[in-house]
Amino acid sequence: MVTIRDVAKESGFSSTTVSIVLNDAPLARYIPVVTKKRIERAAEKLGYRPNQFARSLRSKRSHTVGVMVFDMTDPYCTLVLRGIENTLYQASYLPILTDVHNERSRFERYLEMLLDRRIEGLIVLANWLFLDINLLADLEKSSIPTTLIGCELKGDSMSSVIVDNEVGGYAALEHLHSLGHRKIAFIRGPKTLADSSPRWRGIRKCTKERGLDIDNQLVVDLPDSRDPLSSFEAGQKLTEEFIKQKREFTALLAFDDMTAFGAIRALDKHGWRVPERCSVTGFDDVAASALCTPPLTTIRQPMEAMGAGAVGIVLEGINSVLEKREVAAQHRKVAPQLVVRDSTRKAG
Amino acid sequence: MVTIRDVAKESGFSSTTVSIVLNDAPLARYIPVVTKKRIERAAEKLGYRPNQFARSLRSKRSHTVGVMVFDMTDPYCTLVLRGIENTLYQASYLPILTDVHNERSRFERYLEMLLDRRIEGLIVLANWLFLDINLLADLEKSSIPTTLIGCELKGDSMSSVIVDNEVGGYAALEHLHSLGHRKIAFIRGPKTLADSSPRWRGIRKCTKERGLDIDNQLVVDLPDSRDPLSSFEAGQKLTEEFIKQKREFTALLAFDDMTAFGAIRALDKHGWRVPERCSVTGFDDVAASALCTPPLTTIRQPMEAMGAGAVGIVLEGINSVLEKREVAAQHRKVAPQLVVRDSTRKAG
DNA sequence: TCCCGAAGTTCGATTTAAATG
């Protein structure tokens, strides 16, 4: 491996000068162009690449950000990760990806590993259940800029980027209502999930504004679970129960896309064609929603932008600590967007 | 930050002794238990965590593996990444994730960044088009243990893990044939894609063994493209052309799941119900295949196992270079598996 | 000779302080 000393020897200058020149440090102002040229040529010739370990040891910087996903297999992750990666790339940071598999022990172990690597920032993708408040305590004391995606934590120790669930819930119901649907079934999110209640609040807001009645017999909750696939199965089962109980409805508003997929499966099984016999809406707009037939009408979370936003906040935080500024946590709530596809149509 | 010297001071021993004890180095045999206890207690008390930069600088090891994905948004990635992550975790390695977005410049930049970080191994997920042989040359000279997933490169500089496309192609057609289908349409992979021809070879093998005729009018190729979504669109378009040309077929064998989704969309649009009027098979078994309705019959690539296998090979390689052993590249070909769901059924 | 522990060197780059003409 060629070191700075090799370049010094080759160029005939000291390693100090080489360092100053190659880093274009302030002192480089005083160094004549010929010297610079000679040093640069020598570095080039030898193919010199500075050792990052030595550099980091000295500067205490890693140019690395930790990314912690709670369950990689959740389709929600993909685009968020893309947004994170792309924004880090622009800033010449590299991400260390960890997947805690919804396990506490794994979370703790990974957190220690990341801290040991002196990550300069941390992004946590708390996509699904994230019950354990104690975990967050561990995070708070880590004192590095941290941003949560998909889960808000009041207070100014940790930033967050979440979707505006209320607006999304409202938009979903508004869409169905304006298509003429009046008898609508609802599969709400799990009670312990933070997204569930604001999403429902948006729905209630819409019913009030539009004078729509909700039949309590047509409202069910997804059970608590840490497995993203479970909402598919639960969606299927709950929809099947609606049908077996001979409930009448012309549309079904599902908590998320997975639930909607499960619901569609159940409807299909009982000969209820979508959208002819029953319209279905989801939430998230995961990749599969555009791929399946009929493609799903859903509320899109701007996932790539959310990932990018989280990185932006973390990068700001990093710069703040470098300049010893104090910066309060940011809490961004981004607007979702109704995406109309073919799983919904006019009632009747 | 608490250093080893702080622990030395606190415990009353030298930093040498502290290092020996905390790392349980060979010399630790000679150190009395009381000394060890005192040192461990001091370290505990101060919350000492060794500085990884210093450690890496000395040991020249990073305990880090680079993971290079060609397009993160390809649904194929998710499970492979999970397999990679999980296996690295067991071995206490951390992955740096990079997504080259199918761009050459990005590939080169990321490769340099990873090399600068002194990654000990590299895993490349060449899921989709990976035409540029020159890129591989860059990789070869990097001289760190490298494994390609989804693309084989003969020679012993780089290992690979691929699915047995021939077996998969064979299994797909065998399934359709044994359901009684005789008029089958085929959407083959892009000509430039390495997977395409062995998959087709498997299909031809099956036709020969079973005496099945293939109508050349019912065989088309996916166009070349770097975008994974394009195979959805192409699948849709090509299927539509089959229909418009009034070709008769009772089953369609698609190159991959994305293509199959596109085909199903086209069939549905023209009132050809799946599977009643036409059976459809895919290849890969991406997450969406189990979620859509009808769920897709497909050939599953054991993606998680492939990711795990690639890590295994890389880890072996790392150990080999540590022990200065020479180890030839491995080329693993894993068997795919037919997954029968509801998009196929008996003909007639 | 055997055990235990410490002093000093090394890894490679950055930076401070200081020496040249």
Added chain:
DNA sequence: GCATTTAAATCGAACTTCGGG
């Protein structure tokens, strides 16, 4: 004092060598 260059200290851990009992 100015422009130009450099010796030496530093970052934190690990390993080699050596000395005392």
